[in-house]
Each structure stands twice: as structure tokens, then as C-alpha cells.
Amino acid sequence: MDYAFEHHKIYIGRHVRELPTPSLIINKSIIAQNINKLHDDVSRLGISFRPHLKTLKTLEITRLMLGNGLYRKVVCSTIPEIVGSLPLVKEGLLDEAIFGMPVYKSVIPRLTALRKEIKIDLLVDSCDQLALLESSGATWDVFIKIDVGARRAGLATNSPRLKELLQAVEASQSANLKGIYCHANHSYGCRTEESVVEMLQHEVAEVAAAASFVSTTRPLIVSIGATPTAHVIDRLNEKLPPNVTLELHAGNFPTNDLQQVSTGVISINHQAIRVCADVVSVYPERNEALINAGVIVLAREASEYPGHGKVVDQQHWDVIRVSQEHGILGCTKQNVDEKVGNLFKVGEKVFLWCQHSCITAAAFYAYFVVDENDIVIGTWIPWKGW
Structure with missing residues (x-):
């Protein structure tokens, strides 16, 4: 059993330098600032917002991302994310969830059972998936998943299969077209604010193009997003048809990471999580x-920053190599003469920014939430599994 998970509550009130290692540390103040910024942006634009639960996967962060009921819809990558958020349904703060993977056969019975407790919407990008829905004996609200350049899931707007799928949904007794959904995860590769803004405009143009294949008399939701483009949502200037409602989804934005900093739209101080490790x-x-x-x-994972993690208080030092449980710190700044023995001592703690907070968070069974003085003020337990 993970030691931090077994004993997490005994560290409340202690300084982070007393934590077992490795540990995941969450700065609650920065989390709140990041969430409030995005909430303010979507409020000014008058658009809908649907947080993605994939990063920290806890009840506490979900409540914050929803604004304690201000926003009432989520995206979930896994079944445990849906199950874990059900207490918010009982509290009257959450109404529906999109299952964030194009629907597949083995998950349908589990989703069918969950429909008794929360409204479930599905993603589809294949006519074959509609046949699976027909076997469920129920009618589902679906979003058509389109590919806006990431080449991960979805259909390109110029694919003849997109029109075929839309026609099949229209004819199906088991699927009701609710909207168009895209996720620009390739925006993590952007390196300037302007390139992120261009990606945002491209997202909107693509979902608008897909929506144009649908009757203008049908109300339609177009759901766009990824954390980099969510950071610049205030730059949105595209106009959509009157039957179309724009919705933003994002998941990484409360925590951020070195990949997000690399896009040029946030600073390194917008990162809310750190890893605490021991110098061995x-x-x-x-x-x-x-x-x-x-x-x-x-x-x-990689970004513009070298290595696999960055030492928080030593700007020239990074995790330059990793094996399963070992990390190697090295100086990555050329022409800098810094001696390891002067900076790092055996038995001391070291704090790291991570490249991708979603992946790093998945490694931990307990998170330590700290205040501005790095005192642990609470612990969050994430939902695990698929």
C-alpha cells in the first residue's frame, strides 16, 4: 500500500519538507487563481463551460471547476471519474457528463447503469458505434467527434464519412444528435500566444463547418477546447449561426505544467503542482x-524545457534522465559553472515542476494541498482506474 495514502492525514499542519517522497503537492491558492481566471473569461463571453475531470480526478477539484454549481456539466475520460462525481449530483450541483472516448462495446453496460444517476452523453465518430447503441435498447444523446488536426480521434470535416455519420445519426432510433465536439490536444505544441489564438480560431471554424451540415432549425452545441486554447478564449471573435451554442471544455487549466508554460500563454508561476523528492x-x-x-x-513527456522535470529553485537544473524509480539531476545551461555538491545534499528535499501534470498526477494515490507558506492544509484522494 502507498505510504502517503495510508498516512496522508497525519501530515496536515506540517511543512512540505516533512512529507514522504515522492509526493504530489498542490498549491490551493494558485489552483483558485487559475480557475477563477477561466470562469471570468467564459462569463464575459457569455459561453457555456464544461470542465474535463481527467487531471486531478478528485471531488474537491471538480467542485471548484464547476464553480460550486455555476457550471453543471463535465467531461470524463473514465468511468471512475463519473462515479466519483456522483455526490455532486446528489447535492444538486451537477447534471450531466460526456463520456470522453468514442463509445465502445464493453463500456456500454456500465454507462447504461450510470444513466440511472446522471445524464450521460456519448461521443461517436463511426457508424459502427451506432450499431452498438442499438443493441443497448436505449436512446442516447450524442456528440459527433471531429478531428481538427490532432489525428487522435474523430473525423475531419472534409471526410465523406462525416456526412455519412450525420445522416446515420439522423436516421437512428438509438442516437439523438446533440452537438459537435473537438479537442485540440495538438495545441500543446504551440510556442507563442498568437499560434494558440490561431489554433482557437481554427477549432471554431472547424466545428462551424461541421455544424453547417446540420439543419439550421436544429439547436446544436459545439464543444471546443484544450487548456492552451482555453487560456486565450478571451481572444475569440468568431460568429456562429443562431441555432448553435458554443461550449468550452478544458481539464489541465487548474494545475498547468511545463507543457502549458511552453505555449507562451501562461507564466511558470501559474503552475499549481510540484513533485517533492529526496536527494538520494x-x-x-x-x-x-x-x-x-x-x-x-x-x-x-517533453516541452520546450529540457529533460523530464525542472528543479523549482535552481533554474539551470533539470531531471535529465529517468529510469523506473530513478531520476538524475543535471545542469542543462551551457557555460554555467555550478557544482552539484554546492546545491544538492544527500537527505535534503528537492521540488520539481513536471512536464505534464495529468500524467504525473496519475502516479499518486494522495495529494497534499498546501497554503502560501507550504503548510499542508488538506489532502485529496484521486479516483483511480478505468
């Missing part, structure tokens, strides 16, 4: 140090 050994002969946070904690 120091190697002056190669100017490196060993920490107990490896690939399982930090993953092999």
Missing part, C-alpha cells in the same frame, strides 16, 4: 545527483 546520492565526478522520482512519477 550526489556524484561530483559527473556533476549529477540522484533523486527518487523516475519515469513512473515524471513520465517521458
